[in-house]
Amino acid sequence: MTTFESLGLSPEILKAIQDLGFESPSEVQEQTIPVLLEEPTDMVALAQTGTGKTAAFGFPLIQNIDLNSKKTQGLILSPTRELCMQITNELKQYAKYYQNLNTVAVYGGASITDQAKQIKRGAQIIVATPGRMKDMIQRNIIDISNINICVLDEADEMLNMGFFEDIKEILSHSSDQKNTWLFSATMPKEVSIIAKKFMKNPKEITVGQKNISTKSVSHEYFIVSGRDRYSAVKRVVDANPDIYAVIFCRTKRDTQKVAEKLIEDGYSASALHGDLSQAQRDMVMNSFRKKQIQMLVATDVAARGIDVDDITHVINYQLPDEIETYTHRSGRTGRAGKEGKSLVIVTKSEVRKIKQVEKIIGQKFTQEELPSGDEICKRQLFHLADEIKNTEINSEIDAFIPDLEAQFEDLSKEDIIKKFFSVEFTRFHNYYKNAPKITQHSVDESYSAGGGDYGDETRFFINIGEKDGFNWMSLKDFLKEQLNLDRDGVAKVDVKNTFSFFNVPTNDVEKVQSTFETFKLKGRHVNVEITKDQKSGKSKKFGGDRKRSDRGSRKRFDKSKSSDFKGKKSGGNSVKSSFERRRKKS
Ligand code: ADP
Ligand code: MG
Secondary structure, three states: OOOHHHHOOOHHHHHHHHHHOOOOOOHHHHHHHHHHHHOOOOEEEEOOOOOOHHHHHHHHHHHHOOOOOOOOOEEEEOOOHHHHHHHHHHHHHHOOOOOOOOEEEEOOOOOHHHHHHHHHOOOOEEEEOHHHHHHHHHOOOOOOOOOOEEEEOOHHHHHHOOOHHHHHHHHOOOOOOOEEEEEEOOOOHHHHHHHHHHOOOOEEEEOOOOOOOHHHEEEEEEEOOHHHHHHHHHHHHHHOOOOOEEEEOOOHHHHHHHHHHHHHOOOOEEEEOOOOOHHHHHHHHHHHHOOOOOEEEEOHHHHOOOOOOOOOEEEEOOOOOOOOHHHHHHOOOOOOOOOEEEEEEEOHHHHHHHHHHHHHHOOOEEEOOOOOHHHHHHHHHHHHHHHHHHOOOOHHHHHHHHHHHHHOOOOOHHHHHHHHHHHHHHHHHHHHHOOOOOOOOHHHHHHHHOOOOOOOEEEEEEOOOHHHOOOHHHHHHHHHHHHOOOOOOOEEEEEOOOOEEEEEEHHHHHHHHHHHOOOEEOOEEOOEEEOOOOOOHHHHHHHHHHHHHHHHHHHHHHHHHHHHHHHHHHHHHHHHHHHHHHHHHO
């Protein structure tokens, strides 16, 4: 087995590695570190999330710094503020035995003057987001003309976020003599363009599926109808009282919506997305790290690369738009040698995407049934029983015992147990007794059996039009943005005075419906419906049937919800508090 000692690392770094408890280098570290230490070179390294890329570039970068100079010698660009802070913290740990090495994080949403002050004191390494970095260079606060090394971390994500121009601008202020090390989980076209444009004969390293973290992740999926996504998540959560999860949604709006619903239902959850202020995001992340929040509902960008141990479940509320992103999501769990589950909620028409994901992760999914109401009640019950059994007896209670015993004098042990557990059991039982079984919707079945070809389009009616200020072009843009569809995603937009029509690929029908389910325009509920005059009779039947039967089941479900909600609320809180109790014990 390769050791850190054999890679050519300095005694200071080796000592820090020992403190960190890393036993042996990960594959990407094993491959990159000796190469980067040996001679100046450009590099492209591809490895999945959780493979230890930070140390792969961090160790050689630190070892490259001339500690006699206070000049900025290394720059790391990374897509988000959270990652900047995370990388900076890691580097500080790696370099803790170097007295004079300063690493400074530079990112938006925080005081530029404070960051400028830190840099004035001498920052040999700067870890920055591209936007703020460009700003600081333009204000002459940072001089990168002397950097020897520039690291582009999570390059694919930076490009996804539209940082190409900023990166180009930043790099134009650095010398041609420097080396560029690009680290990325995936190699989309844009990344290879960067590699060609900014790098000279880069050495290329690709690390296969081997991954320090994700090999202990199992992947499961559940097929439900689009409207049952939330109920499906709720069941998973109810069936796993100790869950500590990240729930990924595709859009900010879904993220907010799911978090709000969970909170309303009494769970300990919070949303994390780009519309929150930096202070809010920090607060959410801190509470999640401290396990004061049990479920983080996040967009991909907001949660990218975030390194929190002990996450038991990653829940994909929807699959990501870019299949590659799935590896980033599932990599959030199964860390530090623990087991984790990555669950995906899909509709029947999305099942084929599971196959694509399987190819990318090199692992098989298993299809699972959502737990039934009975199963959930059982698990909650035995979870409570375990908790009670493991509770240490508090001697302060002794004073009350004679009176308590007197109160239960007439009851047998069996009855006491029955009554005691009924307190908790009844709450879940009432909630689930009327809840319909969640399965994929039967109409989805007939729909897909009828052949949901890729080329198929479905026409929608929407109750906004010219009087809301739209013409066909602006409505098309609006729809593309709301639905997160690409250029060809919305077609045949026909705008009337108070309503309009548009087509989307039939594959995206569910997306349209879920997007507009709760959407409001200027306070008014926006209604979209599949039009009756579809050219394809299949779609018409699909639309009509789906609607009627969904209404019926929703109504039943809502009723059980409203009558049991209050009870459930405290149930949720007790889930939270028992979760916190568990934490304190451990
Ligand atoms: P990536 O950037 O590839 O997603 P990170 O650099 O964030 O991965 O590393 C993921 C986690 O693995 C971090 O908690 C890090 O401290 C840990 N780690 C890194 N290298 C090793 C190693 N050689 N042995 C054990 N843990 C490691
Ligand atoms: Mg990383």
